[in-house]
Amino acid sequence: MSYENRDMVDKILASRGRLPRREVPDSKLSEEGGCGVTGFIASVPVRGRHIFTPSVQMHNRGNGKGGGIAAVGLSPQDLGVTQDVLDSHYLLQIALLDPKSRPEVESFGISPFLDVHKAERIPTLDDFREIEGLEIRPPDVWRYFVRVKQDALDRFAGENGLESMAPRKVEDEYIYRNSFRINQEFYASLGEQRAFVLSHGRNILILKIVGYAEQVGQYYLLDDFRAHGWIAHQRYPTKGRVWHPGGAHPFIGLNEALVHNGDFANYHAVREYLAQHNIFPQFLTDTEVSVLLFDLWSRTFGYPVEYIIEAMAPTTEHDFDLLPPDKQRIYRRIQSGHINSSPDGPWFFIIARNNPEENYFQLMGITDTSMLRPQVFALQEGEVQIGLICSEKQAIDATLQSLAAEDSRFCPIADKYWNARGGSATDGGSFIFTVADAGRGDGSKQLVCTNKFGEVVRTPDNQRHFKSSLDLSTQASTEGVSSAVEDGLAAADLSGLKDYCRRSLPHWSFASLMRLCQELEVRASSSDDLKSKAIEVLTYLNDRLISTGGKKRSSVLLAVRDSLSRIFSASPGLDESAGGIYRHIDWSTRDTLRPPRDGEGLLVVNARGFPPEGEECDARLIVRAYELGWKRFICYDYTGQRFCGCGLGPNSQGVRIDAYGSSGDYLASGMDGLEIIVHGNAQDQVGQIMKQGKLVVYGDVGQTFMYGAKGGETFVLGNAAGRPLVNAVGRPRVVINGTCLDYLAESFMAGDPLNGGGFVIMNGIEFDKDGNVLEQAMPYPGSNLFSLASGGAIYMRDPYHRVVEAQLNGGVFADLGPADWELILPYLEENERLFGISIERDLLTVKGERKGYQDVYRKVQAITLAVLAGAKPRSEH
Amino acid sequence: MSFGSVALSVIVGRARAARRLNTLTCTGEGGYPQELVPYADNVITQVATGLFGVREETIQYAPVVELKYAQGAKPGLGGHLLGDKVTSAVAALRETVVGNALFSPFPFHSVYSVEDNKKHIDWVKEMNPRALVSVKVSTPTDVDMVAVGSYHAGAHIIHFDGSYGGTGAAPDIAKKNIAMPIEYAIPKVHRFLTEEGVRDQVCLIASGGIRNAMDVAKAIALGADGVVIGTAELVALECIRCGNCESGRGCARGIATTDAELGCMVDEAWAEQRIVNMYTAWRKQWCELLRQYGLRSIRELVGRSDLLVHLDYLEEEERARYKSSPVEHRVL
Numbered sequence A: 001m002s003y004e005n006r007d008m009v010d011k012i013l014a015s016r017g018r019l020p021r022r023e024v025p026d027s028k029l030s031e032e033g034g035c036g037v038t039g040f041i042a043s044v045p046v047r048g049r050h051i052f053t054p055s056v057q058m059h060n061r062g063n064g065k066g067g068g069i070a071a072v073g074l075s076p077q078d079l080g081v082t083q084d085v086l087d088s089h090y091l092l093q094i095a096l097l098d099p100k101s102r103p104e105v106e107s108f109g110i111s112p113f114l115d116v117h118k119a120e121r122i123p124t125l126d127d128f129r130e131i132e133g134l135e136i137r138p139p140d141v142w143r144y145f146v147r148v149k150q151d152a153l154d155r156f157a158g159e160n161g162l163e164s165m166a167p168r169k170v171e172d173e174y175i176y177r178n179s180f181r182i183n184q185e186f187y188a189s190l191g192e193q194r195a196f197v198l199s200h201g202r203n204i205l206i207l208k209i210v211g212y213a214e215q216v217g218q219y220y221l222l223d224d225f226r227a228h229g230w231i232a233h234q235r236y237p238t239k240g241r242v243w244h245p246g247g248a249h250p251f252i253g254l255n256e257a258l259v260h261n262g263d264f265a266n267y268h269a270v271r272e273y274l275a276q277h278n279i280f281p282q283f284l285t286d287t288e289v290s291v292l293l294f295d296l297w298s299r300t301f302g303y304p305v306e307y308i309i310e311a312m313a314p315t316t317e318h319d320f321d322l323l324p325p326d327k328q329r330i331y332r333r334i335q336s337g338h339i340n341s342s343p344d345g346p347w348f349f350i351i352a353r354n355n356p357e358e359n360y361f362q363l364m365g366i367t368d369t370s371m372l373r374p375q376v377f378a379l380q381e382g383e384v385q386i387g388l389i390c391s392e393k394q395a396i397d398a399t400l401q402s403l404a405a406e407d408s409r410f411c412p413i414a415d416k417y418w419n420a421r422g423g424s425a426t427d428g429g430s431f432i433f434t435v436a437d438a439g440r441g442d443g444s445k446q447l448v449c450t451n452k453f454g455e456v457v458r459t460p461d462n463q464r465h466f467k468s469s470l471d472l473s474t475q476a477s478t479e480g481v482s483s484a485v486e487d488g489l490a491a492a493d494l495s496g497l498k499d500y501c502r503r504s505l506p507h508w509s510f511a512s513l514m515r516l517c518q519e520l521e522v523r524a525s526s527s528d529d530l531k532s533k534a535i536e537v538l539t540y541l542n543d544r545l546i547s548t549g550g551k552k553r554s555s556v557l558l559a560v561r562d563s564l565s566r567i568f569s570a571s572p573g574l575d576e577s578a579g580g581i582y583r584h585i586d587w588s589t590r591d592t593l594r595p596p597r598d599g600e601g602l603l604v605v606n607a608r609g610f611p612p613e614g615e616e617c618d619a620r621l622i623v624r625a626y627e628l629g630w631k632r633f634i635c636y637d638y639t640g641q642r643f644c645g646c647g648l649g650p651n652s653q654g655v656r657i658d659a660y661g662s663s664g665d666y667l668a669s670g671m672d673g674l675e676i677i678v679h680g681n682a683q684d685q686v687g688q689i690m691k692q693g694k695l696v697v698y699g700d701v702g703q704t705f706m707y708g709a710k711g712g713e714t715f716v717l718g719n720a721a722g723r724p725l726v727n728a729v730g731r732p733r734v735v736i737n738g739t740c741l742d743y744l745a746e747s748f749m750a751g752d753p754l755n756g757g758g759f760v761i762m763n764g765i766e767f768d769k770d771g772n773v774l775e776q777a778m779p780y781p782g783s784n785l786f787s788l789a790s791g792g793a794i795y796m797r798d799p800y801h802r803v804v805e806a807q808l809n810g811g812v813f814a815d816l817g818p819a820d821w822e823l824i825l826p827y828l829e830e831n832e833r834l835f836g837i838s839i840e841r842d843l844l845t846v847k848g849e850r851k852g853y854q855d856v857y858r859k860v861q862a863i864t865l866a867v868l869a870g871a872k873p874r875s876e877h
Numbered sequence B: 001m002s003f004g005s006v007a008l009s010v011i012v013g014r015a016r017a018a019r020r021l022n023t024l025t026c027t028g029e030g031g032y033p034q035e036l037v038p039y040a041d042n043v044i045t046q047v048a049t050g051l052f053g054v055r056e057e058t059i060q061y062a063p064v065v066e067l068k069y070a071q072g073a074k075p076g077l078g079g080h081l082l083g084d085k086v087t088s089a090v091a092a093l094r095e096t097v098v099g100n101a102l103f104s105p106f107p108f109h110s111v112y113s114v115e116d117n118k119k120h121i122d123w124v125k126e127m128n129p130r131a132l133v134s135v136k137v138s139t140p141t142d143v144d145m146v147a148v149g150s151y152h153a154g155a156h157i158i159h160f161d162g163s164y165g166g167t168g169a170a171p172d173i174a175k176k177n178i179a180m181p182i183e184y185a186i187p188k189v190h191r192f193l194t195e196e197g198v199r200d201q202v203c204l205i206a207s208g209g210i211r212n213a214m215d216v217a218k219a220i221a222l223g224a225d226g227v228v229i230g231t232a233e234l235v236a237l238e239c240i241r242c243g244n245c246e247s248g249r250g251c252a253r254g255i256a257t258t259d260a261e262l263g264c265m266v267d268e269a270w271a272e273q274r275i276v277n278m279y280t281a282w283r284k285q286w287c288e289l290l291r292q293y294g295l296r297s298i299r300e301l302v303g304r305s306d307l308l309v310h311l312d313y314l315e316e317e318e319r320a321r322y323k324s325s326p327v328e329h330r331v332l
Ligand code: SF4
Pocket: B167, B168, B234, B238, B239, B240, B241, B242, B243, B244, B245, B246, B250, B251, B252, B253, B254, B255, B256
């Protein structure tokens, strides 16, 4: 901030202090828990209806007492104004809790100072009771397109010494304060609450109700309303009766809308900090103070986004050490200046914003340094681009499915899914999707994804996206596929056919791929043997990260998964008289469950439609089926249903569950004997308290993986998010081929690995788009590895010794001897069998050279810590 | 009071007493010793942040599963079991390393919000649908919000653990300074849940510093449905409140110990009988009290704070009119 700016900042802040305001309580109005947040932004405007399904699927993250939606990058036609008006005018939306208050609101806060280009009551359903479950009538919302009258603006600038400030900035400040005045007069938290400003930015709007987020869209008729970016929020306030949506998210800054999942431990401190800058909250929630912070840092102080993120989620520990010196210098200054105001506690923000000066829209997600809230990012590129940020992957998939059903330029599967690492030197815990003019001269827009440091995140280029409109029958070149399938399935061993697929896939057109699927489907219907084989081949294509050539991997997966789903759903129902081992059950036929009869052995469960939890959920159905004698399960079409494989009780050896689709949280948590194979990414809280059995994940796993686990064998193809294996004891044996965000194996207590205890093998590798194994930049990027551990070991593939002592808190590097290698080798062999990651070619080969295991793997083991072995804990002295 | 912090014979003795009295006892966070399985119908499985010894099986044994989020004696602090107490038997049950202190983190790594809490409760219900789910929390100033949040998350029982409880192992500074006293917390929650219209749909249990029959009656009159007694039971087993519980061999009565020799001082049958004696004596006092008020069941006492007076707030002469409890009692 230059001195000139500083002077201006001081003037702005000082003059804000002169705004009249009422006393409001200095505590939060209501505690609230985590919530469901979802947001996306696309290079083309999309309809509001696409926020519907993801919102519904996240009902269990809210309680129907607060739902809200924000949209940015709107369509002038839908608003009945010209593009010019949309760009230049402030879109003031006022919720009238008391419908009769409008004349007063207008004469108090609008007509004397603002030129109104257009004013309307935004359309709604005639009767809110048409929406099932909506109990409280949403407020009438009036929308005004306004500019500040010149004389009012001049007076304002003169009174506050802002004459030298850019006129637009003065006008921004005017609008901001005018809304503050309106809220003070008609809302201020203790007074009589009659009206409040929902939003007042340019080309951005907010709506909220007492209900669920998707009901906002239903009530205010947003189904066909178009916008580039959308965010939705399901709130979980713990206070019982809520009569108006003032406390619901999103909250507005000026041109940004923020939703938040989590809560602050230092609300009071943040408030104090804001008060020192003459900023006073009126809605008394964490979310409001968050957006006030953001607005202060962004609009008033003029911080670049990177510094705002640093002020919110500081870079600490080892990550700080990894920053370049000049960055360290700046960050240190930022941290010391904002230590009191950094939100403390679990939080995750999604912010949608418009930058009218530089003409772009943004969607950003920021996670706290400790990564305590769930978060998933996704990106899809191609003819159109879309970036998504959600609490759960299934909400991302639901959004994409909804979009793809309407517009074939979207694919139901994203090209890339990932988690951010809070306060890190690698991505800064934040990703930003920016939609700006594509520079093609036709007004079309382009989306770019960057991290906190401005580094661009890309998906493989030169790959094509599959469109279902392609005519397949005319493709003669697919003939070869048919005979290869014929021969391949006839062979006793499927490796020939799999090999053929792996080799051919890069060169195949989509038509050839479809042909393969069709051929397999046709044969699958003729016998159980061929069906099993077809499933195996398609599952291979689904699971393995093999090259897809010029085709987008997401499109290939879509074709393969659809084909698998068709094969699964073709299995006869339990009430049909048919032979064979496969039987099918879904939500509509759930009452037909019965014990397996002669020859039957595999229950195929379509999870779609089952509630995600509760007595009626699919996980309970599996438990009942198991009690009736079923042992093999294929569960598919998951849309986030939780608890798969839980509840079977001890010693469930011999049971196997194959899970396809977006499986949900707590999968395999409690499992004690059975085997679960997840054909895709797994979510949060997977494998908690797991005791025995085998879990294989062909993808990534989420937060707190195997928390408190006692044993079992686990193989993960990709990465783990934060806090895997915390408090694990006994003998868990785990291979993670990627890495994890942080806090791996905190308080690990799994005995002596060489004497039956547990361990984690972390390979730190990833795959490129051609299916080659690459080393990740850091085998372990986090600052905390094996903290307070008292047993077990970590075997880390780290040929360049990139992991340093400073990352260990309670562990030491130890010699890795033949006994260690003998111990882990069988697990690496199984890993090779499952994922095709070769010990010789991939793991032990470094830069083309075959190395000894001692040169590639490092062992971290526990040391006896005084704090652990002592008679008194330090905390008492 | 889990395996690892008190002797096995004490744990089993308490379970046997619970069976005879038709009430419940809790595993604490140290896992589920096999010796408790015969009494499973009277044993609550606790799921605490360390998840020690918690398996699907132990959750399925239980009629009530308690999710321990915090403990009034040390809210905001995790649990700890000092290295000395981690004998081979303790380490075996918890599957950890002998001689190394055991830390339970705070809070649950998987639960940072009400909605996570709901998911956590749903998980327990999925594994054991017949169990009642109890949520054990401390008494922060917004304890009423915590209660209503837990109710909406699907908990059947809300267990408030106020300050002043805890064995000698809880740090003094934590015991006396962090949480709200239970006598403030109970009416606050009772009233709030009543206003919210959900009081009769959830069971409120209080604990923390409840020492005798009259304390129990007061807690109930303030609005609790029931209470959890810890230390008083130990006193019934001749605990002398010396405060040495945390060290491995310091317990003069062989109660708070995992030492094989010291543990022999308490015998299961004796412990059972002593605890039964204590509660039967308390029962007499309660019956007398109910008779005086003309109540037919202790349930009718719930929330009758109109029957209580706060002696400190009364003038001298007025105070003299109240007899101090326990009331003089006759054999009924
Ligand atoms: S006698 Fe002392 S050491 Fe033993 S339980 Fe009682 S207070 Fe603890």
